[in-house]
Amino acid sequence: MERALIGKISEYEGKEALIKGRVFNIRNLGNIVFLVVQDYTGTIQVVVDKSIEVKTGDAVFITGLVKKDARAKSGCEMKGEKVEVVSKNIEELPIDLSKDDLNLNLVTLLDYRTLSLRHPKVQAIFKLYDLLLKSYERAMRECDFTEIKTPKILGSATEGGANFFKVKYFDKEATLAQSPQFYKQMMVGVFERVFEVGSVFRAEPHFTTRHVNEYIGLDAEMGYINDLYDVTKTLNIVLKKMFEEIKKDGQSYLDLYNIELPEVLDEIPCIKLAEIKKIIKEEYEYEIPEGADIDPHGEELAGKYAKDKFNSDFIFITHYPWSDRPFYTMPCKDNPEETCGFDLLYKGLEIASGGQRIHQYDELVANMKKKGVRAEGMESYVDTFKYAIPPHGGWGMGSERIIKQMLNLESIKEAILFPRDVKRLIP
């Protein structure tokens, strides 16, 4: 007999069906036993004889008659005639999945990851993450971007600095990609518009609620732009499409967190860094520390301002100082102390960083020199700019941060199936 999916069980009303799933719960009423059986499409109540040996958590195949039951969510219940336990729980679950909230501390939640994920509310995070990946890919293709995959083992560090992991690569030493930055820029010269969904590795020793050492970056780069606003406008369009799709297909998961996703504005507010610093001081009497581009509390207040003033969950902050942005960022024509770089905040947390890049070879080489960046190992990147790379820009976006902010999760690690931090390599 073909498997009947529980979510479509009403199609089998009055007929025999075979369901396959996990026993989520058991209620024993003496002579009669009720099993709640769950598959990936839904749950159903199955009445079975008390003689049947089955335990919570077991994986079962059940054949039986499907009957109408107005009280049931699926509209039906099943009279289980044949119950086959195809995989047995051989140990008591160490956590209680039957509560509405797991209420585990982060360490326990992650240590028991393969079990805590069985909880509907935890699982919902990753059903939304699945939608996020889907909607990004679709939005990017609708905007004519070509998907690329670039190497993660590199001959030399992309972004420089000390925040890279070393790999022993046969008899050579290599590093793990801190971003697909160089590759996506080089590919603008070929495909004009490219995007990548891929692993990003950062050897940052931070142990915070918003950092991890491995994450999935949603990257993009586009050519023939006029200025950085061509990039922010495109990201705005992409976000709008993504949130529409997530809202459409993910409401049942959002409901578990009481989230009503607002529409992304057609024009997300876009404010210069110098400007927002002034505003934060005036509106909230908070002075962003000297030297810092903007500190986490300043970001929060910028997010608050966007919400209060524009009713927007998002805000672009632009024109970060030259000293704070990487060497490939385009300096402003009218003020070389500022760059055409931007950050995108979502509810007061940076979720994306981007900008216009330098596309002229001479300018790039000069800026590297000025920044003290060694050209060694970067020849193939730098040389590409001898061959007329068009004006371009792009972004790198942290996929997990979007989900963290969307659901107001305490830590980004809750939004990653198996997060990696300074202390955690397992599971």
Added chain:
Amino acid sequence: MERALIGKISEYEGKEALIKGRVFNIRNLGNIVFLVVQDYTGTIQVVVDKSIEVKTGDAVFITGLVKKDARAKSGCEMKGEKVEVVSKNIEELPIDLSKDDLNLNLVTLLDYRTLSLRHPKVQAIFKLYDLLLKSYERAMRECDFTEIKTPKILGSATEGGANFFKVKYFDKEATLAQSPQFYKQMMVGVFERVFEVGSVFRAEPHFTTRHVNEYIGLDAEMGYINDLYDVTKTLNIVLKKMFEEIKKDGQSYLDLYNIELPEVLDEIPCIKLAEIKKIIKEEYEYEIPEGADIDPHGEELAGKYAKDKFNSDFIFITHYPWSDRPFYTMPCKDNPEETCGFDLLYKGLEIASGGQRIHQYDELVANMKKKGVRAEGMESYVDTFKYAIPPHGGWGMGSERIIKQMLNLESIKEAILFPRDVKRLIP
């Protein structure tokens, strides 16, 4: 003025338009100069005055009148009035892009990757790769699979053996994922059906036309199966959908390689290894070496047999010996010397490997012991099987091998933007 895409230039007939793109070719006829300008949507001929300074390869913005021209592919040509060179070629291109075929050796092709990719025939490979990624993701979602992303830095090697890269992870030693095998199996207990598109790292010292050390794996795992044929049938459905979509959207790229993609059969032939060995001996008088599961020449002949006998580019070979398959592969009930493992060949090359896995804890532990696999570092994987993981199976598929076979490329490295092999870390 808004940018006009060259692919849609006929909409601007009789009007002024602004195009942005690269000068692909120049024909100088004395007083008059013809530029062939290319953007990511097409090419157009632009007539400009001889006084305009522009070189092949330059990135330009051109404003001008669009006129009907029946001889042109786009149906139009442009009279260029204002030509702005926004990025200049400052060095002669080291390779000639104007020929129908580049005819470069593999080393040169890859050394000049960012330029050789500008050639339409080379670029076509990655437009098809883009379609491959798109079609896999869509087919998997249509089959109810949830997309997951699993970590690539691991506390211990997934598949064991010596073929893993070591990473210095703060004060610990870690390894790069040889596959998402453990994680996708664990996630069957949560989502039932999962897929992942992600980086795979193999420290194999082979230097061949079908191996690289980093590639993109198209992985999947599904629960509540009856046997391995539930897995091969699902992969069959997925391949059929993928090839239909690639054929539909990619014909112009396939044409450059004179490829007519045949339909994937509803039932790809599925033959046991022992059987295909006999057939190859009888039909082609080739004896597969003792001990080897099947050697590359044997695979080629199995592919030839599938084509000759079933008119199929694909063939599943099943029931590989226990000694050749990893410890998590389900042994056959009727013959424990054989497993429920399979390979999928495309035109005689293995492109996927999969099978049914062991889902019972005791059986898994016993098989690890029998294989001499150390349980150390695998506890969180092995322990998951105490909690009723349903019968399941899946596959790992090499994305780049599919494209290699589809286009009959000589080396898999031609199907990777920036391949990694024993000798190559750059670009």
